[in-house]
Amino acid sequence: MTYAPANNRYDTMTYRRSGRSGLKLPVISLGLWQNFGTTRPLETQRAIVRRAFDLGVTHFDLANNYGPPYGTAESNFGLIMEKDLRPYRDELVISSKAGYDMWPGPYGEWGSRKNLLASLDQSLKRLGLDYVDIFYSHRYDPDTPLEETMGALDTAVRSGRALYAGVSNYNAEQTARAAAILRDLGTPLLIHQPSYSILNRWTEHDNLLDTLEEVGAGCISFSPLSQGLLTDRYLGGIPADSRARTSITLSENDLDARTLQRLNALNDIAKRRGQSLAQMALAWALRDPRMTSLVIGASSVTQLENNLGTLGNLTISTEEADEIDATVLDL
Numbered sequence: 001m002t003y004a005p006a007n008n009r010y011d012t013m014t015y016r017r018s019g020r021s022g023l024k025l026p027v028i029s030l031g032l033w034q035n036f037g038t039t040r041p042l043e044t045q046r047a048i049v050r051r052a053f054d055l056g057v058t059h060f061d062l063a064n065n066y067g068p069p070y071g072t073a074e075s076n077f078g079l080i081m082e083k084d085l086r087p088y089r090d091e092l093v094i095s096s097k098a099g100y101d102m103w104p105g106p107y108g109e110w111g112s113r114k115n116l117l118a119s120l121d122q123s124l125k126r127l128g129l130d131y132v133d134i135f136y137s138h139r140y141d142p143d144t145p146l147e148e149t150m151g152a153l154d155t156a157v158r159s160g161r162a163l164y165a166g167v168s169n170y171n172a173e174q175t176a177r178a179a180a181i182l183r184d185l186g187t188p189l190l191i192h193q194p195s196y197s198i199l200n201r202w203t204e205h206d207n208l209l210d211t212l213e214e215v216g217a218g219c220i221s222f223s224p225l226s227q228g229l230l231t232d233r234y235l236g237g238i239p240a241d242s243r244a245r246t247s248i249t250l251s252e253n254d255l256d257a258r259t260l261q262r263l264n265a266l267n268d269i270a271k272r273r274g275q276s277l278a279q280m281a282l283a284w285a286l287r288d289p290r291m292t293s294l295v296i297g298a299s300s301v302t303q304l305e306n307n308l309g310t311l312g313n314l315t316i317s318t319e320e321a322d323e324i325d326a327t328v329l330d331l
Helices: 041-055 072-091 113-127 146-159 171-187 208-215 257-273 275-283 301-312 318-328
Strands: 015-017 025-026 028-031 060-061 091-096 131-137 161-169 190-192 218-222 291-296
Touching: 015 291, 025 028, 025 291, 028 041, 028 301, 041 072, 041 190, 041 301, 060 208, 072 113, 091 113, 091 171, 113 131, 131 146, 146 161, 146 171, 161 171, 171 190, 171 208, 190 208, 208 218, 208 275, 257 318, 275 291, 275 301
Parallel strands: 028 060, 028 291, 060 091, 091 131, 131 161, 161 190, 190 218, 218 291
Antiparallel strands: 015 025
């Protein structure tokens, strides 16, 4: 049966402009980091992506090595594009990244021109697309001149293989330098993708949002739920099948007694707001209007719908923000 998206798909989503650009993104975007490789059936992935679009999620965030194994998230999304979303390409923002390890040898990672442009060509082939909307340098390379890395992003845009340039995991000083180089090349920095959550405040200490405001770029944060810590998954301990026991991205060491106590205290605040812990955590991460969007993952349609329920209450009062800060003050 041919997929037809919901007619009211734009009625409930909130969109924010990315910095001083002309591009708007949904405040919640779907990331395909961990649930869109070979570990879940393609039909499950199709259902999640289609439901996301039905609910106004127009931005799908990928990278060359998302899976597992590497490359399969892009390949699977390419299949979903072909089966379901091809007629709606101009309504979608699709991003990819390069910089972390992808293939063997000295050219399969980091920020060289050779790595970035070869990776982009491979990503486009897997996705079955002529271009991506955003192409990111996935991490700062201390051994490659930043001019070379940003020059590769400029080439990606000028060649038509990407519409916009972004960076991810750069600190404020690196971001300011990158933005200046891109501005001189005539390809403005569109957006930065850092990690950020109630439990992960490095961007605040680094004044990253201030830097992005100065250079006119947006911000789209990943892991706003701290790899699932800021959900009801761990309020009673560590389930046997949880990411803390089965994934390398989250460790049981992250869930000591003090952390569990904090999570339960945060959950009490969320309950008073009429939200789940995850919904409050997403609303908190969006409280600054300079935060363009958040990248969330989803392993099921139900999980996706629950997280998008955040849109019903995005307001965090000063009193609530202070109480949240007091709960995690010693982190």
